[in-house]
Amino acid sequence: MAExxxxxxxxxxxxxxxxxxxxxxxxxxxxxxPVPAIVALPMTQHIGAPCKPMVKVGDTVDVGQQIAGSDAxxxxxxxxxxxxxxxxxxxxxxxxxxxxxxxxxxxxxxxxLSPDIKPPKVDSLSDxxxxxRNSGLVGLGGAGFPTAVKLNIPSDKNVDTLIxxxxxxxxxxxxxxxxxxxxxxxVISGIITVKEFLNIHRVIxxxxxxxxxxxxxxxxxxxxxxDPEDEIRVLPIKATYPQGAEKILIKACTGxxxxxxxxxxxxxxxxxxxxxxxxxxxxLKTGIPLISRRLTVDGGCIENPVNVIVxxxxxxxxxxxxxxxxxxxxYKLIMGGPMMGISLPNDDLYVLKQxxxxxxxxxxxxxxxxxxxxxxxxxCLDACPMRLQPLELANAxxxxxxxxxxxYNAMNCMECGCCSFTCPAKRHLVxxxxxxxxxxxxxxxxxxxxxxxxxx
Amino acid sequence: xESKLHVSSSPHFKGNNSTRRIMLDxxxxxxxxxxxxxxxxxxxxxxxxxxxxxxxxxLEYASRKIMKRDTTIGDLSAVVTGLLLxxxxxxxxxxxxxxxxxxxxxxxxxxxxxxxxxxxxxxxxAARIVLLVSFPSAMMHWVTAAGAPAAAQIDATTSATxxxxxxxxxxxxxxxxxxxxxxxxxxxxxxxxxxxxxLVVRRVISPIIxxxxxxxxxLMSLIVGLDPLYQLLSGGLLLGAxxxxxxxxxxxxxxxxxxxxxxGCGFFTILLRAYSNMPEGVSxxxxxxxxxxxxxxxLTTPRTLGYVKKAKGEKK
Ligand code: SF4
Ligand code: SF4
Numbered sequence: 001m002a003e004x005x006x007x008x009x010x011x012x013x014x015x016x017x018x019x020x021x022x023x024x025x026x027x028x029x030x031x032x033x034p035v036p037a038i039v040a041l042p043m044t045q046h047i048g049a050p051c052k053p054m055v056k057v058g059d060t061v062d063v064g065q066q067i068a069g070s071d072a073x074x075x076x077x078x079x080x081x082x083x084x085x086x087x088x089x090x091x092x093x094x095x096x097x098x099x100x101x102x103x104x105x106x107x108x109x110x111x112x113l114s115p116d117i118k119p120p121k122v123d124s125l126s127d128x129x130x131x132x133r134n135s136g137l138v139g140l141g142g143a144g145f146p147t148a149v150k151l152n153i154p155s156d157k158n159v160d161t162l163i164x165x166x167x168x169x170x171x172x173x174x175x176x177x178x179x180x181x182x183x184x185x186x187v188i189s190g191i192i193t194v195k196e197f198l199n200i201h202r203v204i205x206x207x208x209x210x211x212x213x214x215x216x217x218x219x220x221x222x223x224x225x226x227d228p229e230d231e232i233r234v235l236p237i238k239a240t241y242p243q244g245a246e247k248i249l250i251k252a253c254t255g256x257x258x259x260x261x262x263x264x265x266x267x268x269x270x271x272x273x274x275x276x277x278x279x280x281x282x283x284l285k286t287g288i289p290l291i292s293r294r295l296t297v298d299g300g301c302i303e304n305p306v307n308v309i310v311x312x313x314x315x316x317x318x319x320x321x322x323x324x325x326x327x328x329x330x331y332k333l334i335m336g337g338p339m340m341g342i343s344l345p346n347d348d349l350y351v352l353k354q355x356x357x358x359x360x361x362x363x364x365x366x367x368x369x370x371x372x373x374x375x376x377x378x379x380c381l382d383a384c385p386m387r388l389q390p391l392e393l394a395n396a397x398x399x400x401x402x403x404x405x406x407x408y409n410a411m412n413c414m415e416c417g418c419c420s421f422t423c424p425a426k427r428h429l430v431x432x433x434x435x436x437x438x439x440x441x442x443x444x445x446x447x448x449x450x451x452x453x454x455x456x
Numbered sequence: 457x458e459s460k461l462h463v464s465s466s467p468h469f470k471g472n473n474s475t476r477r478i479m480l481d482x483x484x485x486x487x488x489x490x491x492x493x494x495x496x497x498x499x500x501x502x503x504x505x506x507x508x509x510x511x512x513x514x515l516e517y518a519s520r521k522i523m524k525r526d527t528t529i530g531d532l533s534a535v536v537t538g539l540l541l542x543x544x545x546x547x548x549x550x551x552x553x554x555x556x557x558x559x560x561x562x563x564x565x566x567x568x569x570x571x572x573x574x575x576x577x578x579x580x581x582a583a584r585i586v587l588l589v590s591f592p593s594a595m596m597h598w599v600t601a602a603g604a605p606a607a608a609q610i611d612a613t614t615s616a617t618x619x620x621x622x623x624x625x626x627x628x629x630x631x632x633x634x635x636x637x638x639x640x641x642x643x644x645x646x647x648x649x650x651x652x653x654x655l656v657v658r659r660v661i662s663p664i665i666x667x668x669x670x671x672x673x674x675l676m677s678l679i680v681g682l683d684p685l686y687q688l689l690s691g692g693l694l695l696g697a698x699x700x701x702x703x704x705x706x707x708x709x710x711x712x713x714x715x716x717x718x719x720g721c722g723f724f725t726i727l728l729r730a731y732s733n734m735p736e737g738v739s740x741x742x743x744x745x746x747x748x749x750x751x752x753x754x755l756t757t758p759r760t761l762g763y764v765k766k767a768k769g770e771k772k
Contacts, residue, residue, distance in 0.1 A: 257762040332462050338469040345463050366468045373573045378709035387758045409760045417467030424473035431465035
């Protein structure tokens with residue numbers, strides 16, 4: 001195999017938009033949230049099979065005790081984030097509107113650590129994968145894909161590059177940025193663990209060039225004797241949205257393209273979020289599973305924007321009250337970033353594992369305009385990082401034309417929002433395309449059902 | 457507070473682009489040409505522009521009302537159409553003819569096909585061609601421009617356009633600053649180029665169409681034995697290449713589509729100028745390419761990220 005080289009500068013990527021950065025919290029130390037009176041832990045906080053509760057109402061639980069799990073390959077166990085009593089197990093509404101069973105734990109305020117917690121013994125790759133699975137880790141960048149599944153690379157894939165995603169291209173969000181500034185050693189030692197067990201010799205830390213202090217901090221460690229072979233390099237990439245999207249980051253860092261419908265491993269890459277990698281290093285040291293996370297609380301309606309370290313399952317309302325509450329009635333409340341996050345119907349929801357931000361946006365920030373007629377300016381095409389034709393996709397979706405949707409590669413749309421952001425006619429392109437993707441999936445399911453001789 | 461929260465699909469941020477802003481930029485870009493028209497042909501040009509713009513806006517308003525659709529004059533696209541049409545007319549045209557042109561542009565070409573973004577040919581261009589066919593003498597009555605060379609004079613008040621004049625009558629300088637006969641907006645090359653630069657800088661248009669159009673026209677001129685620079689600077693070529701061929705609705709949205717479209721425009725423009733008995737080929741060539749846009753777009757779908765051509769024999 002040819003010697004892998006490190007790119008001097010990022011490879012060219014197409015499209016993207018200059019969304020305002022609004023990184024108001026980048027220079028503020030994260031604050032620790034006190035233990036809430038009650039937490040709710042939904043059974044799906046990841047992509048994959050839902051967990052089953054392992055506790056009953058009335059049980060006493062300790063911090064870090066596993067309270068739910070699943071035997072499915074793609075899943076991640078859930079642990080108690082507070083010590084106390086299981087108060088009820090009930091359905092709650094998730095941000096996307098689905099109803100999911102959740103375990104409610106009333107805190108006794110003691111934060112008694114479970115006696116089972118001890119650092120895992122990791123001598124091989126399979127030990128590492130088991131350990132990561134037991135830790136309940138999912139991708140902390142927002143998608144929530146179980147990390148253990150990611151590390152379990154099929155043997156027919158040749159993964160030679162580990163990419164650490166610190167692009168954090170969504171406006172406002174700084175939780176990864178703060179992770180680096182506050183825990184840079186965890187980041188690097190996590191990288192070293194993963195790269196050693198996976199036998200990867202090229203690690204590229206892709207970081208947007210609007211974080212010079214984080215670049216400096218990482219370089220100082222990566223250039224030290226901790227990395228004698230110089231296999232870990234920091235690559236500053238341009239600060240345009242969406243550089244942090246997996247496929248775009250892979251292109252920028254390696255010049256490779258993930259084939260349509262494929263996975264990063266098809267391009268020889270493993271992409272991990274910086275928060276996830278730092279967590280792995282801490283978990284191997286302490287054995288404390290994923291029970292808290294850092295999230296950015298910001299937006300024009302928040303009194304005192306800051307990064308908060310919160311126990312998973314904390315009510316969102318309490319998190320907001322903790323940072324000083326609302327300055328004014330928010331126009332929109334968003335879980336995640338303003339480009340891809342989900343807008344919430346109320347603040348009666350709970351912090352999830354993959355939840356990297358809560359934003360309370362004012363009407364001015366999240367302005368809404370009625371869509372007008374498409375003027376065929378072509379700006380959506382220029383903005384699309386996947387080089388799709390958003391206007392054609394949206395039109396096909398509105399017509400319900402599945403063949404056209406497929407011909408225009410609808411499934412390759414990652415719903416990044418660049419097209420809607422840039423459209424002068426304010427058309428709801430992403431919304432329409434999402435609808436179109438659902439149509440394709442439905443058609444596929446129907447076809448499978450028909451082939452099986454199903455009734456429908 | 458719950459009920460007051462707005463829920464909608466992502467993205468929750470929108471850029472500052474708007475249709476109105478884009479149209480405003482086009483109007484700003486046309487200002488140098490409009491001012492040049494006033495200087496060259498006198499205040500009568502202003503009156504003509506005023507008639508066309510106000511008629512277009514009024515017709516847009518009225519036709520939307522009659523068709524019971526929401527009012528769209530706020531997006532300023534009717535102003536742009538009126539302005540473009542005026543700049544394509546001779547200065548002493550009968551205002552009634554001009555108003556008839558507005559009717560063709562706004563009502564027939566634009567609103568009957570569904571309004572902004574739906575028409576398949578450029579409204580101002582289509583109107584110009586209809587007028588040219590219906591009122592040929594009025595549409596080709598070229599009042600002598602201020603400072604035009606005496607040799608171009610046809611009679612006491614009119615003079616030949618650069619394309620009709622004998623070679624050597626007009627110098628390049630005449631063409632650049634508009635000391636020549638022609639419709640009020642096409643004569644001053646400098647003003648048009650200024651407007652074009654503004655549009656590119658403001659990212660309203662991509663430079664692909666004007667540049668490829670002009671380059672193809674120059675090349676074609678060489679091939680058919682015409683003076684390329686003279687061809688580029690005379691007649692409606694600059695106005696067409698910068699403002700008409702770049703019309704969003706009637707030009708391709710894909711990059712390579714724009715290239716093919718512009719090559720076609722340039723090719724046919726010079727072909728018509730050289731071999732047809734029409735005085736000008738710009739309008740017809742753009743109109744022809746307008747009609748081909750859907751096909752051009754289908755041929756030039758961009759390759760999506762990660763798309764690999766299936767090797768021969770590969771399944772699925
Ligand atoms: S950006 Fe909007 S107006 Fe422009 S072509 Fe795309 S959908 Fe149409
Ligand atoms: S949301 Fe989809 S179509 Fe729109 S820019 Fe992103 S990838 Fe392209």
